[in-house]
Amino acid sequence: MKDYSHTLHVDVPPEKAFAAVVDPEAQPSRFMKTEVVEETADGVGTKFRYYYRVLGKNLGGGTCTFSEYDPGRRFKWDFADGGPEMLLTGGPVSSTWIFEEADGGTDVTVRPEFETRIPVLNHLARGAMLWTWRHRTLPKVMAEIEKRA
16 A cells, blocks of 8 residues: 655644644634544544535535544544545545654654555546645644644
């Protein structure tokens, strides 16, 4: 499986960066909303529902669940049913987030994992999704982390 990892730096401690990312209210986009569906004591198994809003209407979306949860250090969420991510990549999607202290702040590494089922179509869609994710979505998430901390 190809490595699509991307690392960004934020000027806040790892614990605060972690807390801001796992907060369902911390979505940096007015076009995406997240809510907790089921919460567990240790984090593993906590399930979220997410959906996209366009022109005031809920469109698309799905659920994701924490399959790893180490507060302040790392988590992994697995995207389950629905969501445009599944259509764009062609298969199961998960994402591991790693928080490491660096230069007085935190390096946040995001490692998405997915399979491709329709090679040409998924390859083109995946490229567009990854470009948007690296150049638009993640920088907004990092800005929101610093703002909240």
